Amino acid sequence: KRSSPSQTEFYQAAEEVLESLRPLIEKDSRYLKHKIIERIVEPERQIMFRINWVDDNGEIQVNKGFRIEFNSALGPYKGGIRFHPSVNAGVIKFLGFEQIFKNALTGLQIGGGKGGSDFDPKGKSDNEIMRFCQAFMSELYRHIGPNTDVPAGDIGVGAREIGYMFGMYKKLTNRYEGVLTGKSLLWGGSLGRTQATGYGAVYFAKYMLEARGESLENKRCVVSGSGNVAIYTIEKLYHLNAIPVTCSDSKGMIYDEEGIDLELLKQIKEVKRERLTQYKKYRPNAVYTPIEEYEEGTNAVYNIPCFAAFPSATQNELNLQDAKNLLANGCICVSEGANMPSTPQAVDLFIESKIAYGPGKAANAGGVATSQLEMAQNASMTNWSFEEVETKLEEIMKNIYETTSQTATEFGEPTNLVLGANIAGFRRVADAMIEQGLV
Ligand code: NDP
Structure with a gap:
C-alpha cells in the first residue's frame, strides 16, 4: 500500500522482502492471523528533529535529524547513523527496515533502527564536525540508551564523529555507558569493529x-x-x-x-x-x-x-x-x-x-554483529583480543551463510539467497513478535 509519497527506497526494500515471503505465508497461517506483515512495515517509533549549529564563519546552519526505531522484538534498536546530503525520511526508513532482518540474521539479540542527517561533512573543518555532532546529540540523547537504542556509524560517520557524539551524550546524561558502538579503542571500542x-x-x-x-x-x-x-x-x-x-x-x-x-x-x-x-x-x-x-x-x-x-x-x-x-x-x-x-x-x-x-x-551483517560484540564487552567491562573478535566474526558470517542457504533450500530455490535471507530474518522476528503479544 503506497500511502505516502517520497519513500522510493523504502518501497523498493519492502517490496523485495514481501515478495520473498509469499511461500512462507502460504505455508504458515499464523503470520496472517497476527497481522505481522502490516505490523512489521510500520516503525515502532520515528523521530524527526531540527539541528541548529554555527559554522566557522559565524553563520547559523539548520539541518534535519532522523532516528527510526523500527522493531525491538529481538533486542534494543541497533543501526548506524548516516551523514550525507541525500539523507531523507525515506532513505532512513529503508535502511531501518533492512536492519531488522539483517540483525535477526546475526542470531544475536538486537532490534532494528537507523538514523542520520542531511548534513554534508565534505569540506567541513574539524570544529564544524564537532559542533554539528554535539548539536545532533543534543536532541538524540533523550531517545537512546544502552538497553534502548544503540546507534553506530554509517556513511559519513566514523570513529571521529562517534567520539564527538559520545562526549555530548556523556555530558548531557552524566552517564558513561555503551550507548554508541564504533567507539575509539582508547575508551570502550572493540578491536575488529x-x-x-x-x-x-x-x-x-x-x-x-x-x-x-x-x-x-x-x-x-x-x-x-x-x-x-x-x-x-x-x-x-x-x-x-x-x-x-x-x-x-x-x-x-x-x-x-x-x-x-x-x-x-x-x-x-x-x-x-x-x-x-x-x-x-x-x-x-x-x-x-x-x-x-x-x-x-x-x-x-x-x-x-x-x-x-x-x-x-x-x-x-x-x-x-x-x-x-x-x-x-x-x-x-x-x-x-x-x-x-x-x-x-x-x-x-x-x-x-x-x-x-x-x-x-x-x-554486510558482520558490522552490526561486531557492534553487538562491542556492546557485550562494554556491558561486562572486558576487552577481547583482535583474534577473539575476528574468530567470532568469521563464525557469525559462516552461520549467516548457512542459515540463508538452508532456508533457500527449504523453500525450493537453493541458490536464491535473497529468498533465504528474507525468510530466515523475517521468521525469527515474526515469531518473537507473536510470542510477545500485541504490543
Ligand atoms: P563511508 O562514508 O566510509 O564511505 C562511503 C563510500 O561510498 C565513499 O567512498 C563515498 O564516496 C561513496 N559514496 C557515498 N555515496 C555515494 C554516492 N551517492 N555515489 C557514489 N559513491 C558514493 O561509508 P561506509 O563505508 O561505512 O558505508 C558504505 C556502505 O556500506 C553504505 O551503503 C552503508 O550503509 C553500508 N554499510 C556500512 C556498515 C559499516 O559498518 N560502516 C555496515 C553495513 C553496511 P564519497 O567520499 O565521494 O562520498
Missing part, C-alpha cells in the same frame, strides 16, 4: 564460493567505494590472496591493474581525508576515470572484468546494465558490502543466472 563489515562481506563470498568448489585465491575482484567498508573489503581480499583492482568514490574510479595499493588508499582516505584523484599521483600506472566519462547509464567499476564484485558504496549503484556487464565479463560472485547497492532488475538477473549472490542484509 572498524574492519568488520568489509571482512564480513569477504567471508560471506568465501562461504558462498566454497559451497560451489571455488575460491577467491588469485582471482581479480572489483570493489566500489573507498570508505570504511571498501577499504577493509580490499584488506581481507589480500589476506585471502585475491587481487582487488578497483575502488571508487562519488566523483570517479581507480583501476589499478596490479592491485590496489592498500596502504596508499588508507593514507589518502583515513589519514588525509582527500579525494581519490590523489591516488594516481603516487601510482602513475593506475587509471582514474571521472564519472563524466563513465559509459552512459553505467558504473565504470562494473565494466572491469572480474571473478567477484563487492559493491561497497551506496544504494542503487549497480543497475541492470552493470549486472549484464559483470556477467558478460565472467563474474560469478557478488557480495554486497553496501546496503541495497543493486537495483531490483539487477538482483533479478543475478538470481536468474544462479551466480553466487549475497544480498547486503546477509553479506
Whole structure:
C-alpha cells in the first residue's frame, strides 16, 4: 500500500522482502492471523528533529535529524547513523527496515533502527564536525540508551564523529555507558569493529564460493567505494590472496591493474581525508576515470572484468546494465558490502543466472554483529583480543551463510539467497513478535 509519497527506497526494500515471503505465508497461517506483515512495515517509533549549529564563519546552519526505531522484538534498536546530503525520511526508513532482518540474521539479540542527517561533512573543518555532532546529540540523547537504542556509524560517520557524539551524550546524561558502538579503542571500542563489515562481506563470498568448489585465491575482484567498508573489503581480499583492482568514490574510479595499493588508499582516505584523484599521483600506472566519462547509464567499476564484485558504496549503484556487464565479463560472485547497492532488475538477473549472490542484509551483517560484540564487552567491562573478535566474526558470517542457504533450500530455490535471507530474518522476528503479544 503506497500511502505516502517520497519513500522510493523504502518501497523498493519492502517490496523485495514481501515478495520473498509469499511461500512462507502460504505455508504458515499464523503470520496472517497476527497481522505481522502490516505490523512489521510500520516503525515502532520515528523521530524527526531540527539541528541548529554555527559554522566557522559565524553563520547559523539548520539541518534535519532522523532516528527510526523500527522493531525491538529481538533486542534494543541497533543501526548506524548516516551523514550525507541525500539523507531523507525515506532513505532512513529503508535502511531501518533492512536492519531488522539483517540483525535477526546475526542470531544475536538486537532490534532494528537507523538514523542520520542531511548534513554534508565534505569540506567541513574539524570544529564544524564537532559542533554539528554535539548539536545532533543534543536532541538524540533523550531517545537512546544502552538497553534502548544503540546507534553506530554509517556513511559519513566514523570513529571521529562517534567520539564527538559520545562526549555530548556523556555530558548531557552524566552517564558513561555503551550507548554508541564504533567507539575509539582508547575508551570502550572493540578491536575488529572498524574492519568488520568489509571482512564480513569477504567471508560471506568465501562461504558462498566454497559451497560451489571455488575460491577467491588469485582471482581479480572489483570493489566500489573507498570508505570504511571498501577499504577493509580490499584488506581481507589480500589476506585471502585475491587481487582487488578497483575502488571508487562519488566523483570517479581507480583501476589499478596490479592491485590496489592498500596502504596508499588508507593514507589518502583515513589519514588525509582527500579525494581519490590523489591516488594516481603516487601510482602513475593506475587509471582514474571521472564519472563524466563513465559509459552512459553505467558504473565504470562494473565494466572491469572480474571473478567477484563487492559493491561497497551506496544504494542503487549497480543497475541492470552493470549486472549484464559483470556477467558478460565472467563474474560469478557478488557480495554486497553496501546496503541495497543493486537495483531490483539487477538482483533479478543475478538470481536468474544462479551466480553466487549475497544480498547486503546477509553479506554486510558482520558490522552490526561486531557492534553487538562491542556492546557485550562494554556491558561486562572486558576487552577481547583482535583474534577473539575476528574468530567470532568469521563464525557469525559462516552461520549467516548457512542459515540463508538452508532456508533457500527449504523453500525450493537453493541458490536464491535473497529468498533465504528474507525468510530466515523475517521468521525469527515474526515469531518473537507473536510470542510477545500485541504490543
Ligand atoms: P563511508 O562514508 O566510509 O564511505 C562511503 C563510500 O561510498 C565513499 O567512498 C563515498 O564516496 C561513496 N559514496 C557515498 N555515496 C555515494 C554516492 N551517492 N555515489 C557514489 N559513491 C558514493 O561509508 P561506509 O563505508 O561505512 O558505508 C558504505 C556502505 O556500506 C553504505 O551503503 C552503508 O550503509 C553500508 N554499510 C556500512 C556498515 C559499516 O559498518 N560502516 C555496515 C553495513 C553496511 P564519497 O567520499 O565521494 O562520498
